[in-house]
Each structure stands twice: as structure tokens, then as C-alpha cells.
Amino acid sequence: MTFLSGFIAIIGPPNVGKSTLLNRLLGKKVAIVSRKPQTTRNRILGVLHGEGFQMIFLDTPGIHKARTSLHKSMVSSAISALKEVDIAVVIIEKHRPHAPEIPLVLKNLKQAEKPAVLVINKIDLGPREHLLPIIDEYRKISPFEAIVPVCALTGEGLDSLQDVLKRNLKTGPMFFPQDISTDQTESFLMAEIVREKIYQHTGDEIPYSSAVTIESINEKAKDLLVVSGLIHVESNSQKGILIGQKGKMIKAIGQSARMEIENLFGMRVYLELNVRVEKNWSRNPRALRRLGY
Numbered sequence: 001m002t003f004l005s006g007f008i009a010i011i012g013p014p015n016v017g018k019s020t021l022l023n024r025l026l027g028k029k030v031a032i033v034s035r036k037p038q039t040t041r042n043r044i045l046g047v048l049h050g051e052g053f054q055m056i057f058l059d060t061p062g063i064h065k066a067r068t069s070l071h072k073s074m075v076s077s078a079i080s081a082l083k084e085v086d087i088a089v090v091i092i093e094k095h096r097p098h099a100p101e102i103p104l105v106l107k108n109l110k111q112a113e114k115p116a117v118l119v120i121n122k123i124d125l126g127p128r129e130h131l132l133p134i135i136d137e138y139r140k141i142s143p144f145e146a147i148v149p150v151c152a153l154t155g156e157g158l159d160s161l162q163d164v165l166k167r168n169l170k171t172g173p174m175f176f177p178q179d180i181s182t183d184q185t186e187s188f189l190m191a192e193i194v195r196e197k198i199y200q201h202t203g204d205e206i207p208y209s210s211a212v213t214i215e216s217i218n219e220k221a222k223d224l225l226v227v228s229g230l231i232h233v234e235s236n237s238q239k240g241i242l243i244g245q246k247g248k249m250i251k252a253i254g255q256s257a258r259m260e261i262e263n264l265f266g267m268r269v270y271l272e273l274n275v276r277v278e279k280n281w282s283r284n285p286r287a288l289r290r291l292g293y
């Protein structure tokens with residue numbers, strides 16, 4: 001029997017559920033998720049291992065009109081992921097079928113000249129009868145291989161999506177061994193988990209002004225990891241908010257990040273987090289590179 005494989009980019013406006021969809025397809029969390037837009041900042045690779053096939057997904061930052069250097073780097077990583085793949089999954093939301101970023105997404109898709117499947121996500125939100133007119137409209141806009149309504153949160157519609165994608169795979173190698181589901185390093189995974197908790201625990205500009213680096217990981221005992229992380233923010237007042245009264249905020253972030261890291265690595269973890277002010281890092285190309293963007 002021949003083996004089928006292919007690279008698939010997941011693209012779309014910010015916050016439409018790209019990372020949720022990837023995690024749900026894999027049955028495993030490889031990408032962080034939050035209610036706030038612009039959570040994903042790098043291309044995140046996730047491998048779906050099937051019977052006789054392999055799909056390599058590239059989750060990407062939301063495509064939008066970028067202003068800061070950080071946002072420009074995010075959008076360009078989405079567009080370059082699109083160039084690497086065999087097929088694109090374009091996601092829009094059922095309740096926002098005309099989100100302002102969609103024309104920019106479709107323009108980039110067209111320039112990349114890749115076949116694409118349109119996923120209409122969040123079908124659990126709003127009336128069901130809104131779906132058919134959206135499908136009709138998008139059928140006319142762009143020659144999609146298929147249009148698949150889904151709810152990434154519950155998994156509804158994902159079997160159909162997988163079938164469509166499988167039909168588009170080509171004979172090819174098994175690019176990743178069965179036990180590998182992502183190419184992210186340990187320290188990147190940990191930094192992302194900390195970042196997700198910052199998105200969950202803080203409001204206003206704090207999530208957008210924070211970057212996380214892992215400075216060291218030491219295996220102290222057989223089952224104890226000592227991890228030291230640094231949260232970079234853009235101003236002293238942000239540092240104050242992130243630390244919180246009597247260190248309450250940073251403690252809460254550290255605690256929930258630690259629990260998730262422990263689950264992921266199957267080890268006890270001691271997580272130390274420090275906050276450093278790096279003025280305007282999100283607008284400084286050199287700082288961005290140092291922080292992994």
C-alpha cells in the first residue's frame with residue numbers, strides 16, 4: 001500500500017480558531033489558545049498520524065494589517081508558511097463572515113497559488129440558517145476544493161474536514177516518526193505555556209507587550225525539572241501589573257503554567273519567573289529576533 005502525506009497551512013484572520021482546530025485535529029495540545037486575538041506569534045507545526053497517511057499542519061499567526069514590527073513578523077511568518085505547503089485550510093467564523101481581514105487573507109492565498117479548503121468555524125455560535133448563504137457566497141468568491149462547516153471546540157465536522165484533506169494528500173514519505181507530534185523545542189513549548197497563562201490572567205495591553213524566554217532548564221533529580229523563565233515587558237508600569245500586589249499575579253501565572261508543564265513533561269517542575277523591562281521590544285527588530293520573532 002502506498003503512503004500518503006502532505007503539508008497543510010492553517011491560515012485566517014486572528015482569533016478565528018486556527019490553533020483550536022489544530023489541537024482538536026491532533027487530539028493533543030501543541031498550540032496555545034486564548035480568547036484574545038494575536039495569540040499565536042510563530043508558525044506551529046503539528047503532525048497528524050493516520051492509518052497509511054500523515055498530515056503535517058502549520059498553524060500560523062492571524063493575517064491582519066500589521067503596524068508594529070512584531071505584527072509584521074507574525075504576518076510574514078503566516079505568509080511564508082503558506083509558501084511551504086501543498087494545500088491551505090482557510091478559516092473564517094460563521095458569525096463574522098465578513099471580518100475586515102478576510103480580503104487580505106484571500107489576496108495572500110491567491111498570490112501563493114495553493115489549492116485551499118474553506119473552513120467555517122464556530123458553527124455553534126448564532127443561528128444555523130446563516131450558514132447556507134455564507135457557503136453560497138464563498139463558493140462564488142474563490143475556487144475552494146471544499147467548504148466545510150465545523151465547530152473546532154467540540155470537534156463537529158472535523159471528520160469531514162479530514163476526509164477532504166486526505167483526498168488531497170499525495171504519495172509521499174512519512175516525514176515524522178509516529179511518536180513525534182511537533183517540532184517545537186522543550187524551551188519553546190514552556191515559554192508558550194507561560195505566554196498562554198499571561199493571556200488568560202491579564203488584560204489590556206499586557207499580553208501584547210509580553211514575550212517569554214526560558215533561560216535555563218535543569219534536571220535536578222530523576223523527576224524534578226528546575227526551569228527559569230523571563231517575561232519581557234515594555235514598561236515599568238506593565239512590570240508592576242504583571243507582578244501584581246504582593247506578587248499575586250505572577251504567582252498565579254507561574255502556578256498554572258507549572259501545572260501544565262508538569263502534565264506535558266510528566267515530571268515535577270519548579271518554575272521560577274522573573275520580569276524584565278525591555279523598552280518597546282515589539283517595535284525593535286533586533287530585540288524581536290532575540291526574543292524569537
Ligand SMILES: Nc1nc2c(ncn2[C@@H]2O[C@H](COP(=O)(O)OP(=O)(O)OP(=O)(O)O)[C@@H](O)[C@H]2O)c(=O)[nH]1
Pocket residue numbers: 013014015016017018019020021032033034035036037038039040041060061062121122123124125150151152153154
Ligand atoms: N464558540 C466557539 N469558540 C471557539 C471555537 N473554536 C475556537 N473557539 C474559541 O475562539 C478563541 C480563539 O481561538 P484560537 O484557537 O486561539 O484562535 P486563533 O485563530 O488561533 O487565534 P490567533 O492565534 O490569535 O490568531 C478561543 O477562545 C477559542 O476557545 C468554536 O468552534 N466555537
Ligand SMILES: [Mg+2]
Pocket residue numbers: 018019020031032033039040060061
Ligand atoms: Mg492561534
